[in-house]
Amino acid sequence: MAQPRVLVIGGGLAGLSATMRLAELGANVDLVSLVPVKRSHSVCAQGGINSVNSLTRQQGDNEWKHFDDTVYGGDFLQHQPPVKEMADWGPRIVDLMDRLGVPFNRTPEGYRDQRRFGGTLFKRTAFAGATTGQQLLYSLDEQVRRWEVDGKVKKWEFWDFLEPVLDDSGRCRGAICQDLVTMQFRAFSADAVIIATGGCGLLYGRSTMSMVCTGSAVSRAYRAGAWYGNGEFIQVHPTAIPGADKLRLMSESARGEGGRVWVPKTPHDPRDPRNIPEAERSYFLEERYPKYGNLVPRDIATREIFDICTNEGLSVEKDRLCVYLDLTHVPRETLDRKLGGILEIYEKFQGVDPRVVPMKIFPAVHYSMGGLWVDYQKSSTGGLVEGSPRNQQTNIPGLYAIGECDYQYHGANRLGANSLLSCIFSGLFCAPGVIAGVDAGGKQAAEESSRLFESRLRREEERHHSLLSRTAGDENPYDLHQQLGNLMTRVATVVRRNEQLAAAYAEVCSLEERWGRCAVSDSGNWTNQNVVFTKSLGDMFPLAKLILKGALQRDECRGAHYKPDFAMPGLQATDLAEKRREAEQWCDRFEANTRRWLKSTVAKYGADGEPEISYEDVDTSLTPPRPRLYGLVGGEMIEEVWNERLKKAAVAGEGQGGSAGQGVGEGHGNQPAYAGSAS
Amino acid sequence: MIKAVESAEHSGDAGQQAVADHGGNGHGAAAPRVVRVRILRQDAPGEESYWERFEIPYVENMNVISILQQVAARAKSRDGRRVAPVAWDCNCLEEVCGSCTMLINGRTRMACSALVDKLLAESGDEIELRPMSKFPVVRDLVVDRSRLFRALERVKAWVPVDGSYDHGPGPRISPESQEDAYPLATCISCGCCMEACPQFTKIEVVRREDESAEEFDSRKKAAFDSGFVGAHAISQAMLFNGHPTGKMIADERLEALTSQGGIQMCGNAQNCVAVCPKSIPLTRSIARAGRAATVWAIRKIFDR
Known part of the structure; x- marks a missing residue:
C-alpha cells in the first residue's frame, strides 16, 4: 500500500507537526479542527521552548540533565524513556523550528537568545518575544499550508470529532465528524486516527485555556474505550x-x-x-x-x-x-x-x-498533565525505538494521542517551556510509527463492510437530533457549566481534601443527571453553537468524574496533587541527633510512599459510565525517584541521609550492575557556571 | 515549607473570584446596572438581516465576549421574547487567535479586547455589534474568512525548507533583522485590515445544488483569486522575502503580488494600519512590496 490515509484531530502544535511529518513521509492527511488551525490554543503559549543548547552545554548542561530536571520537577510520575527521548530531540527540534522561520530573539552576534525558566538553573529556553507558541504554531501552519497546496493535506476546519469508529476486532478504522456550519455528518475512513486536541481547562469553567479546550474529543475517545492516565494532575499556573x-x-x-x-x-x-x-x-x-x-x-x-x-x-x-x-x-x-x-x-x-x-x-487552571494513556517502545539505550507503531498509540490499535491530550511527558507537574517541546516532539516522533502500524488489508475489509461506518453515522445523527428536539427541558447548559466549573475549581485545584472530593463526585453525578434535562434554545440546524456546546458539556462529566475519583483515591502529595492531610512536613528538631532520627523517619516514609503511590492512575470507562481506576507501575529505570526537597525545612539533613542510603544500595547492587542512582540536591549535583540572574 | 492550607472553603476558588477591579469603570461613581446592545442578525447566507436588542447585567471590566456569553446563556431579547442565541466566533479571548473580529460601534476590532466601559464612553447607552461586511455572513456575527487563508497560499507565505530532517540550526540573524521581522510575524489573520480597506470588496460564492464540496471549493478559490489579496498577505510576502531562506522564492511571491488582485490594487488609503489590532506596520510592508515589485517588473523585461 503506497499511501496511507491518516486522520488527525486537532491542529495545534502537536497536530500540525504530525501532519507535516506524515505528509513528508508520503501519507495523505485529513486534518479536522474546531477552528481554523492557525487559531488553535497553542497560540496562547508565551514563554518559550526548552532544549539543551550550545551555551548551556558549555556550562555543564546536557540532555540527561534536561531529562532529570523534567522528571524531578514532575515528581517522578512519568515513564522515563519517552522523557529521555524528548530531551534528546530538544536541540534538533529547536533547530528545525529555527529553519522554518520562527523569529527567535537573537544575541548581538546573531545566535538564538535563551532565558531561564522554572525548575532549572540553566538558560535553556529559546523564545520569540513573549508569543513563542504563536510563532511556533504559525511556522507549522505555513508548512502544512504548503502541503495543502501540494494536495497531501486536506483541512476540515469548523468540524467536530464525534467518535472513533472501531471494527469488530477493536481496531480504529476512522471516525465520525460533524460540519459545524452545515451540521452535516461525515464518516472518515482512515488507516490511523491521531487525537491532538489539547487540554480540558473548560471543565474548570474559567481557566487560561481557550474556548475550544473542552476536552470533548478526548472524552469521546475515552467513552469508546481509550484509557485515561493521571487525570487528577492538573496544573494551576x-x-x-x-x-x-x-x-x-x-x-x-x-x-x-x-x-x-x-x-x-x-x-x-x-x-x-x-x-x-x-x-x-x-x-x-x-x-x-x-x-x-x-x-x-x-x-x-x-x-x-x-x-x-x-x-x-x-x-x-x-x-x-x-x-x-x-x-x-x-x-x-x-x-x-x-x-x-x-x-x-x-x-x-x-x-x-x-x-x-x-x-x-x-x-x-492552566494545563492537563494527564490525558489519554499511550504506549511506547523502549530502546536498548533507555529512549524510544523510532518508527515503532507502539509509540503514542492508545490502548485501541490504530488510535493515537499526542500533545497535551496524552499523559506521557509531564508526570505530576510540568516544567515551564516543556509543553511546546512535548507537543512538537510527540507529533514529529509518532509519524513513522503511525505509518509502520498501518494495517491496510484490514482497512479495506472494514470499508467494504459499509455497515460499520453507516451504523456509527446513524448513531451520531440520532444523538444530535434527539438533542435538537429537546426544547422543553428546565435546565440551562450554560448555568450547569458554570456550576461544574465552580465546583471543580473549589475542590480539585490547589488544595484537595477527601471529604470535599467525595461530596463533589456526588454533585457531578447530579449535574450530569440534570444535563439530561437541558433545553436547547436553538433548534435550528445551521451553525448551531448552542447544541454543540450542550453536547460538549455532556462530555465534560466523564472527565470530571475521573479527575475527582483519581484525586480522591490518591492519598499522598505529588506535584500538583496536594492533600494537606497526607503532606510530609519538614523536620522539627533542633538537636542534631534528634534531627537525624527525624530525617531517617522521613526517608522511611518517603520510601514507603514511593512503593505505594509512585504509579500512573489509569481510568477506564466502566459499563455503568463510572470510571474504573487501576494503577500501573512507572518505569523509573533511568534514574530512581528521590525526594523533591525544594525549600523543605531540614532538607539538608534529609539529603544527607538519602545519599547515604543510595550509596549503600549502590554497593549492594554493584554485583548485579544496578544503577547507582542520583543523589538529591535541588536538581542535579553539578552547578552551572552561570546560573542566570533572575534569582 | 508549605503549610497545610487551613481554610479551603474561604478561598478554594483559585482565580474563580470576581473580576479584577483596577482600571476603574469610566463612569465615575455611577456604573450602569445593565448594558444594552443591538446586534445585526442573519439566520443563514442569503437570508435577510435584522436587528435584535438585548439587555445584560453590567459587570465591572466586562468585554464584548462576556456580553455575548450572557446573550447565549439567556437567549431572550430585551422585550422578553425567547430567541435563538447569537452565533459568534471566538477562541483565545486574549487577542492572539484572531477569531472574534466584528464591527463594534461601527469599527472593525476584536470582541475580546473591546471593553464595555470604553465602548459606552464612545457610544452612549447602547453598543452596536455587526458582522464584518467584506466577508460572507455564515450566521449572525460569524463570517467566512477562508479568502484570507487563500491569500496566504497565493503569496506562498512560508519558508521553503527541504523538509523536517535535521540540518542543524537556521541561518544566523541579526537582532535588528529579528526585530524588523517579528512584528510582521505577529499577524493574527483577523481580517481587520481587509474590512477597513476601500479596495477590498466582498466576494460571496453560493454553493449550487448540484455541486460537490470539492467543485464548490475550487470555484470559490478562483473567485477569491480575482480579488485583492489584502494588506496582511502583502505584509506576509515581505516577511518571507526578508528571511534568508524565505527569499529563495522571492520572485514567486513578487509574481503573485504583481498579478491580478495584487499590490496594484492598493489605493494607499492607509486604513489597514490604522485598524490593525497588533499595530503591524502594514503600510511599510506595502511600500517595500511596491518598490520590490517595480524593480522586479523592470528586471523581468530585461531578462526576457
Missing part, C-alpha cells in the same frame, strides 16, 4: 490575570526576565505599591526558596501564592485574592523587546501599564 470571561495567562517568562513576586507586609496596604519601601515588602518566594527564587516549579509557586493570601491573610486586596508581580525595576527597553506581547495583554485588559505599576496576579 501561579500567575494569571483574573477576568470575567477568562483568566489570562501571565507567562513564567515575566519571572524568567527578572519579575519578582511580593506582598506588602501590612495586610491590604492601601498605599500605591510604588510607594511601599523595600523593607515593608515580603518577597516570599525568594525568602523561602533562596536557590530557585521566583523560579521554583509551578506547583510550589502556586501553593505559596495561595498560602500567603489565604492562610497568612496577606492578599494585596481585601475582597479579592492577588499578589504583586513586579517588573518595574527592569528597563523598559528590555521589557518591550523580550516580553512585549504579554505586557500588552495586561495593559489592554487591565488598563494599567505593567512597566510602571506592579501587576496583580493570582493562580489559575
